[in-house]
Amino acid sequence: MISQTVIKEFESILGKDGVFLDETDRHTYSYDAAVLEPVLPSVVLRPERSEQLGKLVRLCNENAIPLTVRGAGTNLSGGTIPTKGGAVILTNALKKILEINSEDLYAVVQPGVVTAKFAAAVEAKGLFYPPDPGSQAVSTLGGNVAENAGGLRGLKYGVTRDYVMGLEFFDVNGEIVKTGARTVKCVTGYNLAALMVGSEGTLGVFDKIILKLIPMPAGRKAMMAIFNDMARASETVAAIIANRIVPATLEFMDNFTIRAVEDYSHVGLPVDAAALLLIEVDGHPAQVEEDAAKVESLCKEMGAENIRVARNAEERDKVWEARRTALSALAKLKPTVVLEDATVPRSKIPEMIQALEEISCRFDLTIGTFGHAGDGNLHPTILTDKRNKEEWHRVEAAIDAIFDKALSMGGTLSGEHGIGMAKSRFLEKETSRGTILFSRRIKAALDPKGILNPGKIIGE
Amino acid sequence: MQDMKKLAQLLKQIEDQLVVCMRCGMCQSVCPVFAETGRESDVARGKLALLDGLLQEMFNDSDGVQERLLRCLLCGSCAANCPSGVKVLDIFIKARAIITSYKGLSPVKKIIFRKMLARPELFDRLMEWGSKLQGIFIKPVDELLGTSCARFTSPLGDRHFSSLAPKSFHRMVPYLNTPAVDSGMKVGFFVGCVIDKVFPKIAQAVLHAMKHHDVGVFIPKDAGCCGIPALSSGDTNTFNNLVRYNLKVFSAEKFDVLVTACATCTSTIKKLWPTLAEELSPQELDRVKDLAGKTMDISQFLVEKLGVREAAAAETGEKTLVTYHDPCHLKKSLGIAAQPRTVLQTNPAYQLREMTEADQCCGCGGSFNLQHYDLSSAIGKHKRDNIVESGCSVVATSCPACMLQISDMLSRAGDRVKVKHAIEVYAESLDKK
Structure with a gap:
């Protein structure tokens, strides 16, 4: 339990409206999108300014109150479940896009900015922020960085990690730490951003994020390759890459998913197909034409039953609508x-x-x-x-x-959903005992009282 | 503890619907209330988790859960956007009823719903008294919009509400039964409370249009409320009585289609009467389903049954710019968005120009507006901004409740934009022919 004195201090920082104490309210911050048991926090805090955020972190540390930062709560590995109770800090009121710089191709944002809103603001300036996790309509950039979120465009454009140029974050004492810069090159100090990306809120609390932007590709072309044999479809994926073509997206769907999607959204998918590949190439229009032709002939060679190339934006939207509705x-x-x-x-x-x-x-x-x-x-x-x-x-x-x-097969436990609670017990299997101990030593040095999202990733 | 078990037991009936929510949180992107507050208990996922918590007996704050359940516009944005297809509105309405039956209806609501709303004749008479007396308490502030504000400090605060019409529609037309002429069509007309008492001109426009198309019209004497105010407050008793009452009065005549000019009435009759009315005999249920099946929004009727089409683009003449607001209960509940726009474009004197986020909720939400006026206004402010930004001098919509809210928002900001129902714009074009 948190003492009344500390609660009073929270209230003096945030005002009463920013401190949720009611049990009913707290219940709504006991879960995220992972299929795990909920845990009730003792208090939920909603700062609106960054200096409030720093003060809250310091206060939690001084009083040894566990602290879990939460954006939209869409985590799929339990990263935002407050496993040890304590305080949940909401970032959704820290939602300003501080700068979009078209000359130097970067943007500075607060952690609570919603991914899709940011992508749209960037696109309005003719620029491109590629990471597009499935939850982008609600997910926050702070959460994306903390989880190193991926998306459909990982193959060609990489993941969130590849777009973080710099960070400002509060350490556990509430001191501001700066790493990286607004420049392409920067070797000033330790590369702390690399440590922070994907740290799932266990090492510090983000205050500002500097993100890299790239020019919007001028052309794009989408197609759907239909296979009667699942193995042929999957071999085609390997063949496309082996032929040095890097599509922006290369998505797979098995028969079960195809039928579910068609039943649900009637977009005209071939329900008898064993598998589908949904492929999009982008870039300079001439290159797009060339790549698309190559992909098409490769699919044919590999035994695709049929290939439907989207002839216009409407057909292209249909291809991606099919993919987007898969999970639904x-x-x-x-x-x-x-x-x-x-x-x-x-x-x-x-x-x-x-x-x-x-x-x-x-x-x-x-x-x-x-x-x-x-x-x-x-x-x-x-x-x-x-x-x-x-x-x-x-x-x-x-x-x-x-x-x-x-x-x-030399793979990894999690491509983009994070380790959180759901996978932490498997971590040693993929890495080594030494890796866990090394990580725990870092954690202990940076967070001696173990208040920052305790129990996540590396256990305790 | 005994009580907690009892409530959990009652909630069992919605368990199968509750488990469908996978907590993905996508509802956060569309919920108008959440957009203002950022509080999880204001968005569908949070409310569903709370109901689940009561069901699992994790806590026992039924007051707190009820209070949060009522902080909802029932606009259906979440349901329309839900990846798992959670029947959010069904769940919320049922849960409100369950918790209300468990805790009992508040005394004020008991009087309003059971003693007034459930007795249409009495309700009508009381509202007439209201319309006669209101002049003493309110003063007109905006003649263009027809709104008023309170003369003295009143529980209504500083809202600019559209006042009760001096003569409600049922006084002008207490009963109507005209035969189908050339069209061979006859409609039942469900007027609805807000149109009857605040906007009788909308009902007149409907009759004008029906007459123009030689469509027969049946309006029963003393038609009742559709029941949504009672249902959304958890009073299923009154709701059931009203459904049965309306069934009876509309059974007196045969007609092809039941039309309404109120999005909320339309969606209540079509979606909630057949699924949520209880204690009906199998025969009554069949008749409710039949009636629901032939209920149509007035614009939908004009376009789909009478074949009304956009006017050919007239080259000359100055046009009035009109923008259209999608009522949640038409677009999100019933998928009706194109038809009212077609109807607006039948009038060559108008030109349709879309506002941004035309289908964003206006924030009215019926009794939500009364209980959470500040929140309702904050949501309405965005609607007002989008309307003004469109540069149109008229905003049209298909729901009198939206019209109340939008008029209030525009009037308070001092904007010179007229609020009309789509059918009024249509009827104006008939005048000129």
């Missing part, structure tokens, strides 16, 4: 949806897809698979009902099996 369409089928994101080197995609089929049979579970095949990041989506205890055990066993398989 699957989610409608069963009450509980477990969205996994184990990732493998892209050449191993065929093998991984086959393994997923086997796992689905072995544990007698419904698994729809779609995802970012081009970067090896598939989303096997397990459909279940958590209230069915017996089936839930099989789900947990299947998740273990998926992790084991991905690791055995």
